[in-house]
Amino acid sequence: MVYTYDGSFDGLLSVIFESYRLKTSAEEIVEESCFQPGLFGKPTFVSTNQVHSKRVKQGVRKRCGEQTTETLYHVFLSEQPQIEMLIYRFVRLAVASTENVMSNFREPIVLKIHRIQKQIHREVHRMHAFVRFQQTKDNLYAALVNPDFNVLPLLPPHFTQRYPMFRWLIYDTKRNYGLYYEPASDSKESQSPSIRFVTLDSSSPQHLSPQLLTDAEQDYQSLWQTYFHSVNIPERRNDKLHIQHVPRRYWKYLVEKQDNH
Amino acid sequence: MSQRINEKLSILADAAKYDVSCASSGSYRKNTKDGLGNSQGMGICHTYTQDGRCVSLLKILLTNYCIFDCAYCVSRQSNDVKRAAFTVQEVVDLTINFYKRNYIEGLFLSSGIFKNADYTMERLVRIAKKLRTEHKFNGYIHLKAIPGADDELIHQAGLYADRLSVNLEIPSEKSLKKVAPEKDYPSAYRPMNFLAKSITGYREEKKTLRSTPTFAPGGQSTQLVVGATPEKDYHILHLANSLYQQQQLRRVYYSGYVPISDDQRLPVLHSPPLIRENRLYQADWLLRSYGFSVDELVDTQHPDLDQEVDPKLGYALRNPEQFPVDVNTAPYELILRIPGIGVKSAQKIVQARQFGKLRSEHLQKIGIVWKRARYFLTTVDPDFRWLGFHPEHLRQRILSEQTRPKYSPQLSLFG
Numbered sequence: 001m002v003y004t005y006d007g008s009f010d011g012l013l014s015v016i017f018e019s020y021r022l023k024t025s026a027e028e029i030v031e032e033s034c035f036q037p038g039l040f041g042k043p044t045f046v047s048t049n050q051v052h053s054k055r056v057k058q059g060v061r062k063r064c065g066e067q068t069t070e071t072l073y074h075v076f077l078s079e080q081p082q083i084e085m086l087i088y089r090f091v092r093l094a095v096a097s098t099e100n101v102m103s104n105f106r107e108p109i110v111l112k113i114h115r116i117q118k119q120i121h122r123e124v125h126r127m128h129a130f131v132r133f134q135q136t137k138d139n140l141y142a143a144l145v146n147p148d149f150n151v152l153p154l155l156p157p158h159f160t161q162r163y164p165m166f167r168w169l170i171y172d173t174k175r176n177y178g179l180y181y182e183p184a185s186d187s188k189e190s191q192s193p194s195i196r197f198v199t200l201d202s203s204s205p206q207h208l209s210p211q212l213l214t215d216a217e218q219d220y221q222s223l224w225q226t227y228f229h230s231v232n233i234p235e236r237r238n239d240k241l242h243i244q245h246v247p248r249r250y251w252k253y254l255v256e257k258q259d260n261h
Numbered sequence: 262m263s264q265r266i267n268e269k270l271s272i273l274a275d276a277a278k279y280d281v282s283c284a285s286s287g288s289y290r291k292n293t294k295d296g297l298g299n300s301q302g303m304g305i306c307h308t309y310t311q312d313g314r315c316v317s318l319l320k321i322l323l324t325n326y327c328i329f330d331c332a333y334c335v336s337r338q339s340n341d342v343k344r345a346a347f348t349v350q351e352v353v354d355l356t357i358n359f360y361k362r363n364y365i366e367g368l369f370l371s372s373g374i375f376k377n378a379d380y381t382m383e384r385l386v387r388i389a390k391k392l393r394t395e396h397k398f399n400g401y402i403h404l405k406a407i408p409g410a411d412d413e414l415i416h417q418a419g420l421y422a423d424r425l426s427v428n429l430e431i432p433s434e435k436s437l438k439k440v441a442p443e444k445d446y447p448s449a450y451r452p453m454n455f456l457a458k459s460i461t462g463y464r465e466e467k468k469t470l471r472s473t474p475t476f477a478p479g480g481q482s483t484q485l486v487v488g489a490t491p492e493k494d495y496h497i498l499h500l501a502n503s504l505y506q507q508q509q510l511r512r513v514y515y516s517g518y519v520p521i522s523d524d525q526r527l528p529v530l531h532s533p534p535l536i537r538e539n540r541l542y543q544a545d546w547l548l549r550s551y552g553f554s555v556d557e558l559v560d561t562q563h564p565d566l567d568q569e570v571d572p573k574l575g576y577a578l579r580n581p582e583q584f585p586v587d588v589n590t591a592p593y594e595l596i597l598r599i600p601g602i603g604v605k606s607a608q609k610i611v612q613a614r615q616f617g618k619l620r621s622e623h624l625q626k627i628g629i630v631w632k633r634a635r636y637f638l639t640t641v642d643p644d645f646r647w648l649g650f651h652p653e654h655l656r657q658r659i660l661s662e663q664t665r666p667k668y669s670p671q672l673s674l675f676g
Contacts, residue, residue: 044513105613106623116413133362141361159293161299163361197590218575219263220358226267227359230274231320232311235519247307255364 002043006029010053017052029084141168225259272345276325285317285366285401288423288479298400320369325371331441331525367401378409386648389421408448424479488534489518495564496667515541540566574600578652601634
């Protein structure tokens with residue numbers, strides 16, 4: 001059976017639920033907007049059903065613990081080709097087993113889940129490290145990013161705990177949407193901080209125009225570049241190691257990599 | 262104003278860079294609702310220098326004016342370098358503004374000794390206090406505890422900082438006396454012991470009284486300069502081990518001596534001893550996380566670590582009777598001793614074998630360094646080790662198999 005769904009994680013879990021209900025195994029699960037007719041037989045569209053999705057989560061949780069449903073969500077955000085089928089196969093494996101299959105490191109499906117989860121975590125960690133906020137004239141701290149995986153949904157806990165007192169925006173220029181945070185304010189009706197996804201009307205920005213930024217911003221960027229330059233020890237130079245830790249594809253938005261020292 | 266600060270920053274960051282400690286890990290400090298920052302235990306490297314070292318903290322000296330004349334130090338009084346000094350407010354502003362832009366995890370503040378120890382320490386404390394109280398800063402703060410400073414100042418530092426450190430620098434008192442006439446071991450150990458006692462005291466008290474303030478939750482660390490004086494690895498590792506045991510240090514850092522000095526008291530090196538430094542870090546890791554004792558890594562017959570092979574492989578080659586280890590039956594502690602298997606792989610092996618016997622294909626997929634480990638373990642597969650286990654043959658074989666140049670200047674610590 002070929003299934004299509006709306007592209008959401010709950011949508012995928014609804015498909016998995018449906019395959020159990022119909023007692024038919026899935027051969028292909030594709031996001032509806034990506035489905036190419038003729039490639040496979042006529043697909044069955046399954047609409048997202050929160051109750052069904054929850055049932056699948058419960059099933060996984062019962063066998064493999066609370067963390068595993070979260071792991072599956074993270075793996076889903078990798079956007080890897082055929083990720084739906086991997087998650088589908090994992091759920092079938094988990095539910096069929098009486099033990100927690102997550103620690104079965106002999107099983108290729110489990111190993112693959114662990115491997116992708118590790119990649120996602122590394123990317124989240126890199127975002128924690130490589131986000132560079134720039135202060136705009138209207139006092140927004142804005143950062144542009146370009147992550148390999150769709151990790152923006154995993155960033156709020158870290159950044160809201162760390163920066164609760166000012167407005168900030170982390171914008172994914174590849175996927176053209178951002179994460180916008182606003183602290184609680186007395187003047188407005190919102191008494192609690194808010195965080196939401198936003199999409200800018202114009203086409204995705206690739207750079208923040210210098211006119212938007214405060215004068216102090218330019219100063220601090222130049223101070224940071226000075227610092228980066230000064231802590232280098234030329235006698236120990238090791239470009240290979242440097243690039244291994246800071247891959248070139250992240251340089252575009254790293255302040256310390258823009259200078260002309 | 263920016264240009265003046267720029268110049269100060271370049272002088273005082275340059276002067277601080279030989280202190281290799283950069284960790285922002287090991288402390289847990291929650292943010293308050295209206296505060297700035299937190300530290301979460303694992304630490305974040307926000308960027309890496311051109312030489313591949315982690316940049317996690319704004320690491321600067323408050324000043325590089327110094328009344329001491331230590332041969333190994335760029336800031337020694339007799340050295341002809343540009344001098345500068347930050348004001349308290351300048352350090353605070355830099356820290357806050359770098360932190361808000363997500364450049365850093367916090368501040369690492371050290372200083373040359375100007376006037377005297379108390380005067381210097383008092384300023385370091387004032388900066389930390391200002392950050393914590395006026396700016397509600399909850400990011401990471403690492404302060405130097407200046408030997409000779411009043412206990413009360415050191416105590417206050419502990420109340421504001423996440424980590425404190427006193428650098429021993431030179432790994433024996435005899436050598437220290439030669440290169441740093443104003444320094445001695447007792448004056449460095451005194452604040453270390455005071456801190457060790459306070460850290461334990463506060464931690465014990467916190468168990469019964471939750472409102473007890475945190476005191477240096479990231480513990481204390483120190484640095485040893487390697488290669489500037491004649492001490493062997495045997496001596497250095499025993500010293501490190503006693504610092505871990507007696508002073509309960511969290512970390513000992515090893516800094517391969519960078520020949521910055523034409524001072525007559527120091528040897529002439531062409532380049533810093535980076536491989537030796539790396540081997541010491543690997544050995545240190547084995548002490549802290551792999552359950553090895555110092556005597557298993559170095560002894561009077563082998564007073565220096567083998568530069569060609571890492572200390573874990575060296576141990577296996579010196580103790581062939583302990584291998585091969587059967588991964589399907591051996592306890593975790595023994596699996597951890599197999600060269601090519603790290604903490605994570607060892608844990609996976611112990612979990613996975615409950616689901617069935619492990620074969621070599623399983624181990625390779627789990628992510629162990631098979632090329633290395635295969636000589637030291639057995640699985641349920643038939644064992645085709647035609648070479649037998651002759652340590653010298655094995656050593657040659659492994660060395661010839663290394664595809665990467667053996668002496669890449671700075672190796673990964675966890676490889």
